[in-house]
Amino acid sequence: MSGKGGTGKTSIASSLAILLSKKHKIMCADCDVDTPNLGLLLGLNEKNYSWKRLYTSEKPALISNKCIGCRACLNTCVFNAISWKNEKPVFNKLLCEGCGACEIVCPADAIKFKKVNNAMLGIASSHYGFKIVTGQLKMGESGSGKIVSLVKQEAERIAKNDSCEFILVDSAAGTGCPAIASIQGSSYVIAVTEPSPSALSDLNRTLAIVRHFRIPYGVIINKYDLNKKYTLKIKHTIQKQNAQLLGLIPYDDAFIKSLLNLEPVIVHNKELEALFSDIIKCMYHVL
Numbered sequence: 426m427s428g429k430g431g432t433g434k435t436s437i438a439s440s441l442a443i444l445l446s447k448k449h450k451i452m453c454a455d456c457d458v459d460t461p462n463l464g465l466l467l468g469l470n471e472k473n474y475s476w477k478r479l480y481t482s483e484k485p486a487l488i489s490n491k492c493i494g495c496r497a498c499l500n501t502c503v504f505n506a507i508s509w510k511n512e513k514p515v516f517n518k519l520l521c522e523g524c525g526a527c528e529i530v531c532p533a534d535a536i537k538f539k540k541v542n543n544a545m546l547g548i549a550s551s552h553y554g555f556k557i558v559t560g561q562l563k564m565g566e567s568g569s570g571k572i573v574s575l576v577k578q579e580a581e582r583i584a585k586n587d588s589c590e591f592i593l594v595d596s597a598a599g600t601g602c603p604a605i606a607s608i609q610g611s612s613y614v615i616a617v618t619e620p621s622p623s624a625l626s627d628l629n630r631t632l633a634i635v636r637h638f639r640i641p642y643g644v645i646i647n648k649y650d651l652n653k654k655y656t657l658k659i660k661h662t663i664q665k666q667n668a669q670l671l672g673l674i675p676y677d678d679a680f681i682k683s684l685l686n687l688e689p690v691i692v693h694n695k696e697l698e699a700l701f702s703d704i705i706k707c708m709y710h711v712l
């Protein structure tokens with residue numbers, strides 16, 4: 426999990442998955458449904474997945490012959506998702522938040538909500554011998570929290586069938602609904618951060634959520650040597666909260682090579698393998 430984007434969360438997740446899979450039967454769930462990249466870093470492309478459509482969002486549709494042109498819906502929508510054309514409302518699906526206000530105020534029962542295909546769910550087998558479930562929210566669509574829950578449900582179903590010992594979840598970034606849905610029910614959270622003021626601020630928000638759910642957690646500080654002053658501040662934060670410092674990862678070009686070549690970072694720097702193995706050992710002590 427990472428409050429801030431760009432901390433190396435997915436690069437670290439892909440390497441941890443490969444190392445864990447050497448000793449355990451595992452599977453992965455990519456819950457970063459706005460920008461799912463875990464599969465990419467494991468060398469998968471869209472064609473490697475079997476896909477199914479998800480419908481977790483509803484949007485309004487006009488029943489034209491019932492509409493009396495009163496403009497109540499137009500005047501009610503605070504998201505500017507309704508325009509006016511030929512004396513009838515027109516709904517803009519990209520701006521609509523699906524709040525339902527227009528349906529409530531319509532005196533003619535001329536607005537009905539319809540389920541929309543707002544995301545895709547994909548299942549693939551990685552080249553490393555474990556499966557991955559991923560969610561992909563369609564651009565401009567809402568409902569990412571529900572998509573994350575469905576991705577996790579599917580991962581749990583497969584994990585049960587395949588007798589997996591671990592499901593490794595690449596959480597949605599940020600601290601909103603998809604991030605919360607990503608960690609719910611987890612037995613351990615690894616928070617990935619970097620030494621910068623914004624990352625520290627986001628880490629505090631992230632850890633507040635993790636503590637709320639009373640999930641044991643540890644923190645990895647990536648690129649720790651780029652700003653030792655903030656690394657120290659983050660260490661103090663971790664100490665104050667009696668949390669576990671799982672590892673300090675130095676800035677390393679291997680992360681950039683990994684992203685460019687779509688390969689896990691341990692492929693580009695074998696020394697990192699030892700560091701990630703230590704991180705897994707720290708996690709074992711708690712699980």
Ligand code: SF4
Nearest residue numbers: 502521522524525527
């Ligand atoms: S559902 Fe809400 S956001 Fe969408 S058009 Fe109606 S009032 Fe606007």
Ligand code: SF4
Nearest residue numbers: 492493495496498531
């Ligand atoms: S509130 Fe209903 S009747 Fe009035 S303009 Fe909108 S859709 Fe038509």
